[in-house]
Amino acid sequence: MVQRISLAHGEGGELTHQLIQNVFIKSFGHPEHAQLDSAIVTCPTQTIAVSTDSYVVKPIFFPGGNIGKLAITGTVNDLAVSGAIPQVITAAFIIEEGFQLNELKKVVESMAAEAEIAKVKIIAGDTKVVEKGSVDRLFINTTGIGEIRQEHRINPGAIQKGDCVIVSGTVGDHGIAILSARHEHGLFTDVESDCASLNHLIQELLEEIDGIRIMRDPTRGGLATTLVELCEDFHFTVELDEVSIPVRRDVQGACDILGFDPLFLANEGKVVMIVDSKNAHKVLAKMKGNVLGENATIIGHIASSDEQTGKLLLKTAMGTSRRLHRLAGMLLPRIC
């Protein structure tokens, strides 16, 4: 018989207790999870980075991952790109009544496996169950805490004309994988989500190479929206070289059919960095030595800094230049 989650699993009583013991503690293995109030942890430093994200991806299982893996990689990457070393993560589940217990176990096991890879501890949790129809299957929130090492502080203030923009690999994979898994727009592809924890790669780069000014993970809104935000927040103008931006052929093909631009599609295992031009090739070489960065490319440069309103320009294959803006109304909900 298929075992299913019932409302009583979320009432804080006997069944909640069993669920915590048999599913969460079994996979996460930390006694702190048993303590429903708080986990006590000692951080290596007093200065920490904190990041929170709710994951509502649809479908919850997709080529290359599932909502559980994504909930770990997403929060790990948010911490890593802010220059922090991810340490601990909390996980809160909102489950629809009737959800299959074995699917929950699969998601939880993926989280435990990815936490192992990223070397973060899942220290505290929460489980809510809501009536059938009040949530679409399963949503997960993860909140992560990372150590900030003084020597790893990134320095956006040093950004200057000529600095290079580097992306760690192909763009748009996650977006197309999810659309494809939903069979939306009649799309069928073999594209897998790139979701992966980038913290080890980023930490190595920060430890070994100087001149990394700032990093971001181009998730919702894609590479273009991420860069527009950076340009506006830090008052510089980026010129991207369209032909150099790595895009998988099948991702580009799907985009051509659907009328999407891969620059606006979500990535879940990519980092974009602005790097001092002197060190850009060192960063590139280091990235290429890691499977998560093997398609790393210099895709543009800082065209000017100290602007009042920074902007993102795209030099097209035809040699013309146009300005890119934030994603506006592409209507790709629940991509992460």
Add this chain to the structure above:
Amino acid sequence: MVQRISLAHGEGGELTHQLIQNVFIKSFGHPEHAQLDSAIVTCPTQTIAVSTDSYVVKPIFFPGGNIGKLAITGTVNDLAVSGAIPQVITAAFIIEEGFQLNELKKVVESMAAEAEIAKVKIIAGDTKVVEKGSVDRLFINTTGIGEIRQEHRINPGAIQKGDCVIVSGTVGDHGIAILSARHEHGLFTDVESDCASLNHLIQELLEEIDGIRIMRDPTRGGLATTLVELCEDFHFTVELDEVSIPVRRDVQGACDILGFDPLFLANEGKVVMIVDSKNAHKVLAKMKGNVLGENATIIGHIASSDEQTGKLLLKTAMGTSRRLHRLAGMLLPRIC
């Protein structure tokens, strides 16, 4: 015209940016919220308490509060009862497409107001929007971080026979307020939720009085489930004195009609403590001096410690004694 949240508000593009600026930053007022990746904070200590909870309460507005206020008080209290001084909180919103913007503003303003009362900073956030029908209106996750002061460490290891069990006020208010607001079971009452931040009261107690062994906030599952967990986890037996447990007349009346036991109903502004008998009256007096503890009562004592399997016993009004177990299958979903 009623402004509503659209899917595009959750895409990470222009409308997300506007929502963050005009709703979240306007109320929370911290520039860190603008940074979608991580907030950087410096904690007063390296040892911290971390707590996470998702709030799915239905209805989202209820007498005495709303989902936003509850999302702050709930996480503040989880930190406070573990002996921590709440410092910072993250807030992640999952919003149903079509949700009214002014309702969101009202919730966010309540969060900001309660954070002000509790003296915690809301430092980072996340917003997801899902299609109509994929979530019931609005769910919020909050994750809090608190400072652990060495001198405030509670000490469950010292629990011994004769220690007193103190509850800070009437039990079952929140549970009945929510059921009443849902008009479930044809119930109409004037009961308001007790949801309130207890951190200042608790901090004063910890600073001024010795002998506080352990604390909990009796939320989901109520006072009884909370005490059963304590008895099992720390191997002692509690005897509660039924007649001394404070219950509002209208809460007791509603329970009598519905066949509920107030000991199993959720509270959101109450703390239960186990205190050295020498100091119990000091704790009681201090609590009674605070509006949040004015109905504080000694409701029982540790009947024995060092048990293999601790249990919760209830001495009834008739002088008999019966064992209470965890809440099992009362089916009161979405109480918090």
